[in-house]
Amino acid sequence: MESLFGVRQGQIRPLLLALTLASCVLLGIEKAGVGWLQPARSVLATAVVPVQYVAESPYLVIGHLVEFFSTRDRLMRRNAALERELLLMKAQTARTDAISAENDRLRELFNSRARLPDDVLIAELIEVVPDATRREIVVDKGGAHGVAVGQAVIDSTGVFGQVVETTPLTSRVLLVTDPSHAIPVQVIRSKVFAIASGGGRGPNLLDDASITTDIVEGDELVSSGLGRRFPRDYPVGVVTDVVTDPTLTYAQVMWEPSAALTRSRHVLVVLGESQEEPPETRPAEAEG
Amino acid sequence: MSPLHGGWLILVSLVAAMVLAVARVEGGPDWLAWLRPDWAVAVLFFWGVAAPSRVGPMSAWVVGLFFDVLVAGPLGLTGICLAFATYIAKRFEERLSLYTVWQQVAVVFGIAAVIQLIKRTALFLLDIEWSTWAVLGPTLTTALVYPLVALLLSFAAQRVHVEGLTGQLGRAP
Numbered sequence: 001m002e003s004l005f006g007v008r009q010g011q012i013r014p015l016l017l018a019l020t021l022a023s024c025v026l027l028g029i030e031k032a033g034v035g036w037l038q039p040a041r042s043v044l045a046t047a048v049v050p051v052q053y054v055a056e057s058p059y060l061v062i063g064h065l066v067e068f069f070s071t072r073d074r075l076m077r078r079n080a081a082l083e084r085e086l087l088l089m090k091a092q093t094a095r096t097d098a099i100s101a102e103n104d105r106l107r108e109l110f111n112s113r114a115r116l117p118d119d120v121l122i123a124e125l126i127e128v129v130p131d132a133t134r135r136e137i138v139v140d141k142g143g144a145h146g147v148a149v150g151q152a153v154i155d156s157t158g159v160f161g162q163v164v165e166t167t168p169l170t171s172r173v174l175l176v177t178d179p180s181h182a183i184p185v186q187v188i189r190s191k192v193f194a195i196a197s198g199g200g201r202g203p204n205l206l207d208d209a210s211i212t213t214d215i216v217e218g219d220e221l222v223s224s225g226l227g228r229r230f231p232r233d234y235p236v237g238v239v240t241d242v243v244t245d246p247t248l249t250y251a252q253v254m255w256e257p258s259a260a261l262t263r264s265r266h267v268l269v270v271l272g273e274s275q276e277e278p279p280e281t282r283p284a285e286a287e288g
Numbered sequence: 289m290s291p292l293h294g295g296w297l298i299l300v301s302l303v304a305a306m307v308l309a310v311a312r313v314e315g316g317p318d319w320l321a322w323l324r325p326d327w328a329v330a331v332l333f334f335w336g337v338a339a340p341s342r343v344g345p346m347s348a349w350v351v352g353l354f355f356d357v358l359v360a361g362p363l364g365l366t367g368i369c370l371a372f373a374t375y376i377a378k379r380f381e382e383r384l385s386l387y388t389v390w391q392q393v394a395v396v397f398g399i400a401a402v403i404q405l406i407k408r409t410a411l412f413l414l415d416i417e418w419s420t421w422a423v424l425g426p427t428l429t430t431a432l433v434y435p436l437v438a439l440l441l442s443f444a445a446q447r448v449h450v451e452g453l454t455g456q457l458g459r460a461p
Contacts, residue, residue, distance in 0.1 A: 019349045019371045026364030031414055037363050044357040051303065051358060055311040127310050129360045132321035133417040136360055165360075172360055179417055200417055201318060262315060 038165075045167040052127045052138060052170070059265070060124075118231055119271040121145060123153075125264070126170065133200055135161075135178035135261070141269060142169045150229060152270040158235040158258030159183065159223055160267050173267070176236065176257050177204055185236050186224040190214040193224055196236055196255055204237070206253035211244045215253055231270055294450030298335055298342055301441055302351055305331045310358055322425030328355055328366070329373045329400055330430055330437040336377025337384045337392070338445060341452040344378065345371035365410050369403040385454055389435050397431035 029036050053060070070078075127138035141147050143166045153160040153173050161175040174181050179200035186193050192214055195207040209215055219239040225232030235258040243252040305327035313320060328351070335343045352367025359366075376399055377384065384392060404423040412418045445453060 016345050016371060016375050019345055020368055022349070023364035023368035027362050027410060027414070030362040030364075041357055041363065044353055044363075048306065048354055048358045051306045052310060055307045059314055127358075128312050130310050130312065130321055130324060131359065131416075132318045132422065133419050134360075138360070180415065 041165070042167045046169055049126075049169050056126045060126075063265075120154075120268040121147065121271055123147075123171075123267055123269050125267070129172075133179070135175040135181075135198060135200065136164075137161075137173050137175065138170050139173055139267060139269070140170060142166050142171045144168045146271055147171045147269050151272070152223075152230045152234075153267050154234055154270060155259045155264040155267045157260055158237070159230060160259045160261065160264070162229065163269065171269075175261055176259070177261060182207065183230055183236060184224045184226040185221040187215055187239075188220045188222055189216075190219070193226065194221075194253075196221060203241075203254040204256065206239075206255060209251045209253045210249060211246065211251045213251065215239055215242055215251070217242055220258075221255060293452075294445070294448050295342060297441075297444055297448050297450055298339070301331050301335070301444075302328065306355065306358055309355060319421070319425075322419070322421040323429050324426060325429040325433045326369075326400055326403065326426050327430075327433070327437070328352075328370055329403060330396065330434045331441070332370050333373050333377045333396055333399065333434070334438050334441050336374045337381050338442065338454065339450055339452040340378045340381045340454060342450070343374055345375045348374040362410070362414055365407060369406055372403065372406075373399050381454065389438055392438065393431050393434050396434045397427060400427040400430040 026037065121141055123139035123141040125137050126140045129136035129138070139153075147163055147166050149163055149166055151163045153162060159176055161173045161178070161181065163171050164174045165172040175198065176183055176196070177198040177200065179198055181198040182195050184193065185196045185206075192209075194209055194213075194215070197205055197207050199205060206215070206221075217239055221236045221239065223230040223232060223234045223236050237255040237257045239253055240256050241252075241254040243254075245252075308327045309324070332343060332348050332351070348370035349367035352365075352370045353363060355361075355366040355370075356363045376395075380395075384395065387395070401423070404427050408418060408423050
């Protein structure tokens with residue numbers, strides 16, 4: 001009988017050892033977080049973009065098909081509804097503009113810099129990272145479109161997450177509910193500052209709310225802009241439950257994100273505050 | 289003879305495995321991710337047994353790099369897992385090709401279990417949450433889809449005359 005670990009693979013085992021070693025070195029570099037592998041990742045990620053599109057094609061195509069097959073009547077109704085919405089939004093924006101102009105004048109009185117509106121870029125989802133313990137997506141705008149690591153991502157209802165990796169054509173976005181994500185927030189009602197952490201599969205918690213902090217169920221959280229990574233005053237979430245145990249120092253404050261994290265196909269990447277210069281000459285981190 | 293001596297079929301099957309590795313059900317529940325089979329392991333194990341001269345640990349490792357960026361994992365992790373699956377398949381190719389498909393399923397189950405353990409442990413060391421279901425789920429489903437993968441690929445391999453087929457597949461149909 002042939003022995004179990006016998007013949008005919010003289011070359012293979014050293015090769016397997018070498019490959020294991022290579023993998024361990026790569027993982028070590030990854031763990032060190034020095035970013036040496038970023039160029040290689042960028043090249044490989046560009047190569048797999050077609051695969052991402054094919055995998056996502058059912059959802060990319062459905063939108064077009066729905067449009068293609070919808071009746072004239074339905075399109076007209078939809079158009080009318082959108083026009084109404086646009087009118088309402090315009091009226092609202094006009095009001096906001098007036099308030100913001102007034103705000104700028106007041107800030108001038110206090111000698112502080114006027115806040116500029118943010119430049120945004122619309123991006124479409126092309127992949128959801130397939131791991132139940134993580135909350136990450138890939139969108140179809142990358143370095144070539146001006147996206148950079150650290151930029152905030154929002155949708156029409158609130159903060160979505162932030163860009164953690166870019167390639168020329170795509171970028172990876174860490175959602176606010178990922179267990180490794182945290183965002184500085186402020187409670188609108190009581191002006192209390194806190195840090196909202198993602199919970200992954202568990203509930204999302206506010207990190208540092210002591211039991212005496214003025215936070216109640218239903219409180220709205222907006223980004224505080226502290227740390228300067230996220231723009232100020234975008235809705236982040238709503239407090240869904242506050243558990244105070246007198247024997248503990250901290251309250252358990254649970255929150256749910258405002259953004260439609262699992263339903264939005266289109267998101268906005270906040271490129272930074274818009275400036276007078278053309279975008280090419282603007283440095284990546286637009287701060288004067 | 290088809291171009292690349294039928295090697296394109298191997299490439300196509302790997303690309304299909306890539307697509308299946310990230311395809312998703314919109315609005316599906318979270319736990320669906322734990323039932324996603326490790327398609328690449330099933331496909332490379334099949335080729336390792338059916339055409340051992342066409343795939344090897346080295347090529348499997350390189351293919352793994354593409355999977356790593358696709359699933360946003362650390363570079364090199366999928367590579368070593370796939371290299372291991374291919375190594376086992378090639379090393380015991382003569383024995384495995386005599387096995388019935390159900391005996392092969394048992395082997396795939398074992399390989400998939402080891403691979404998922406390696407993967408989750410490495411991810412855990414890289415600060416990604418540990419999940420036992422993420423080990424058990426894909427192990428089971430990979431073994432379950434293997435007969436289907438083997439059936440499809442052996443059918444296709446005989447049709448396009450992939451060079452280097454061994455065992456029952458190598459004989460004239």
